[in-house]
Amino acid sequence: MYTDRVMDHFRNPRNMGKMDDPSAVGRVGRVACGDVMWFYIKVEPDGDGREIITDVSWETFGCTAAIATSSMVSEIAKGKTLEEAVTITNRDAAEQLGGLPPIKMHCSALAADALNEAIYAYLTERGREIPEALAKRHERVAKEMATLDKRYQNLLEAEGEQTGSSQ
Amino acid sequence: MTRPIYLDHSATTRVAPEVVAAMEPYMGDRFGNPSSLHALGREARAAVEHSRETIAMHLGANTKEIVFTAGATEANNLALIGAAFASEERRHIITTAIEHHAVLHTAQWLQSQGFPVTVLDVDAAGRVDVDAVRQALREDTLLVSIMAGNNEIGTLQPIQEIGTMCRERGVLFHTDAVQAFGKVPLPMDSVDLLSVSAHKLHGPKGVGFLYVRRGVKLVPLLHGGGHEGGRRSGTENVPSIVGLGAATEIAFSEMEKLATRLRGFRARLIEGVAGIPGTRLNGHPTESLPHIANFSFEAIEGEGLVLKLDELGVAVSTGSACSSPDLEPSHVLRAIGVPMSTIHGSLRVSTGRGTTPEEIEAFLEHLPGAVEALRAFSPFKVGDRRVH
Ligand SMILES: Cc1ncc(COP(=O)(O)O)c(C=O)c1O
Ligand code: FES
Numbered sequence: 337m338y339t340d341r342v343m344d345h346f347r348n349p350r351n352m353g354k355m356d357d358p359s360a361v362g363r364v365g366r367v368a369c370g371d372v373m374w375f376y377i378k379v380e381p382d383g384d385g386r387e388i389i390t391d392v393s394w395e396t397f398g399c400t401a402a403i404a405t406s407s408m409v410s411e412i413a414k415g416k417t418l419e420e421a422v423t424i425t426n427r428d429a430a431e432q433l434g435g436l437p438p439i440k441m442h443c444s445a446l447a448a449d450a451l452n453e454a455i456y457a458y459l460t461e462r463g464r465e466i467p468e469a470l471a472k473r474h475e476r477v478a479k480e481m482a483t484l485d486k487r488y489q490n491l492l493e494a495e496g497e498q499t500g501s502s503q
Numbered sequence: 504m505t506r507p508i509y510l511d512h513s514a515t516t517r518v519a520p521e522v523v524a525a526m527e528p529y530m531g532d533r534f535g536n537p538s539s540l541h542a543l544g545r546e547a548r549a550a551v552e553h554s555r556e557t558i559a560m561h562l563g564a565n566t567k568e569i570v571f572t573a574g575a576t577e578a579n580n581l582a583l584i585g586a587a588f589a590s591e592e593r594r595h596i597i598t599t600a601i602e603h604h605a606v607l608h609t610a611q612w613l614q615s616q617g618f619p620v621t622v623l624d625v626d627a628a629g630r631v632d633v634d635a636v637r638q639a640l641r642e643d644t645l646l647v648s649i650m651a652g653n654n655e656i657g658t659l660q661p662i663q664e665i666g667t668m669c670r671e672r673g674v675l676f677h678t679d680a681v682q683a684f685g686k687v688p689l690p691m692d693s694v695d696l697l698s699v700s701a702h703k704l705h706g707p708k709g710v711g712f713l714y715v716r717r718g719v720k721l722v723p724l725l726h727g728g729g730h731e732g733g734r735r736s737g738t739e740n741v742p743s744i745v746g747l748g749a750a751t752e753i754a755f756s757e758m759e760k761l762a763t764r765l766r767g768f769r770a771r772l773i774e775g776v777a778g779i780p781g782t783r784l785n786g787h788p789t790e791s792l793p794h795i796a797n798f799s800f801e802a803i804e805g806e807g808l809v810l811k812l813d814e815l816g817v818a819v820s821t822g823s824a825c826s827s828p829d830l831e832p833s834h835v836l837r838a839i840g841v842p843m844s845t846i847h848g849s850l851r852v853s854t855g856r857g858t859t860p861e862e863i864e865a866f867l868e869h870l871p872g873a874v875e876a877l878r879a880f881s882p883f884k885v886g887d888r889r890v891h
Binding site for chain 2: 338343346347349352353363367368369370371372373374394395396397398399400402403406439443488
C-alpha cells in the first residue's frame with residue numbers, strides 16, 4: 337500500500353529526533369487519536385538578512401505515513417527561508433513521496449501543520465507580525481486540537497487507575 | 504521472497520499439505536455435484552458426508568447438526584439472524600463488547616430490525632462476568648452469543664457455565680468458536696449453536712460450519728434448492744468441505760500436543776516481552792487460548808511496528824487505530840480499558856502448527872530493536888502519562 341519512497345523514508349528517517357537548542361517548536365496531534373508530531377526549527381539569518389531554516393528535526397508518534405511525511409517535510413523545509421517554508425503543504429510532501437493512500441492524507445497534513453506551528457511559534461515568541469495565511473492555518477489547527485481534546489477528555493477521565501495486567 | 508516468520512495465525516493459517524492433498528481430487532476428476540444421481544455425484548456426496556461425519560464425531564454431535572457455510576461470518580449471521588427470525592415471542596439478544604464484528608455488527612443490524620440487544624462489558628482481562636449475563640437475562644431473551652476465545656487477546660470465556668445457565672432459562676446459547684475449535688476442548692453439552700471457520704485451522708478460506716443442536720429452529724439466510732436440510736441452499740463447496748474435514752481430523756488428533764506446545768510459546772513470549780521496558784500484556788495471563796498473546800508498547804504506534812517487523816521478516820498484526828479502515832483503535836482493546844497512552848501500540852502475536860522455538864527466539868531477538876527504532880523519534884518516553 338505504500339510506495340518505495342515512503343518505505344525508504346520510513347526505513348531511513350531523515351532529521352529525526354529532538355533538537356537540543358531549537359529556535360522554536362511546533363506541536364500538533366493527540367495521542368488519543370494515534371498521531372502526535374513535534375517539529376523543531378533552527379532559524380538563522382543569512383548574509384542578506386533573510387531568515388533561513390538552517391536545521392529541522394522532528395519527533396513523531398504515528399503510522400508509517402506519518403513518519404515518512406515528517407521525514408519528507410523536514411527535508412523540504414531545510415535551507416528554505418521562513419516565507420518559503422510556510423507555503424509547504426501536505427500535498428507537496430505526499431507528491432514527493434510518490435503519493436499516499438487516501439486514508440493516510442491526514443497524516444501528511446499533520447507534518448505540514450507541525451512545521452507551520454513551529455514557524456508561528458517562532459514569530460509569536462519574538463513579537464513579530466504573523467502573515468495572514470499562517471495565522472489562519474494556526475487558528476484551524478488550534479480549533480482541531482480543541483475539538484479532539486473535547487472528544488477525548490471524557491475517555492481520559494474515565495480511564496483513571498488502570499487495573500489491566502500491566503507488566 | 505524468503506518465507507517470513509509467520510506469527511499471525513489468528514488472521515489465517517497455511518493450508519496443511521495433507522489438507523491440500525485431500526482436496527485436490529475434488530478439483531480434478533471428482534468434480535461431481537453432490538445432488539446428482541450418477542456415480543460422479545454420489546462420489547461427491549460421499550465426500551461431503553464423510554467430512555460431516557468427521558466433524559460430528561469430534562464434536563460428539565449428530566451429522567444432522569452440522570450445517571456447512573461459506574465461513575464463520577456466514578455461520579455467525581445464520582446463528583443470530585436465523586434464530587431471531589425463527590423466534591415467535593422471545594426477541595431479546597445478549598452479546599459482549601469484544602465479539603468479532605461478524606457477531607457484533609449482526610447484532611447491531613438485528614437491533615435496527617427491532618430486536619432489543621444487550622451488549623455486556625468485560626473486565627480488564629477480557630472476561631465476561633457470569634452474574635452479569637444472569638442479570639441481563641430477561642423473560643423475552645431468545646439468544647445469548649458469547650465467543651469461546653477472543654481472536655485479538657485470546658481470553659477464554661466461561662461458556663460452559665453461561666451455556667448451562669441459558670439452558671435452564673430456555674434461552675439459546677451461541678458461541679463463536681473460530682479461534683477455539685481444535686485448540687481447546689469445547690463444552691458441547693452447554694452449546695446450542697457454534698461457529699467454526701476452516702482457514703484458522705490450516706484449512707481453506709471461505710468454508711466453515713454452524714453446529715445447530717437438534718430441535719433448534721433457524722430461518723435460512725439463503726433460499727434455493729434446499730441444501731443442508733433447507734438451512735443453507737447452494738451447491739456444496741465440495742473441495743473446501745473436504746478440506747475442512749481433513750483439517751478437523753488433523754486438529755483433533757493433535758490437539759493436546761499442539762496446545763501444550765503453543766502454551767509454551769505463549770509463556771516464552773510473555774517472558775521475553777516483559778524484558779522490554781514499557782510493555783504490557785493485554786488479555787488474561789492464564790485463562791487464554793494457547794496461541795494468542797497481545798502486547799502493548801508505550802510511546803509507539805502499532806502500524807509502524809508491524810511494518811518494521813515485516814522488514815525484518817516477521818508477520819504479526821496490530822489493533823492500532825492507524826491500521827484500521829475507520830482509524831479507530833480495536834474495539835476489544837477499548838473494551839478492556841487499555842490506556843489511551845498505549846492502546847495504539849498494540850501487537851498481536853499468534854502461533855500455529857508450523858511455529859518453531861527458533862522462530863519465537865528470532866522474533867524476540869528482532870523485537871527490541873524494532874521497538875527502539877520507533878521510540879528513537881517518538882515525542883513520548885516510556886513511563887509518560889502525557890497525552891500530547
Ligand atoms: C472470532 C472470529 N469470528 C469470526 C471470524 C470470521 O471468519 P471468516 O473469515 O471465516 O468469515 C473470524 C476470523 O476472521 C474470527 O477470528
Ligand atoms: S498517524 Fe494514524 S493513520 Fe497515520
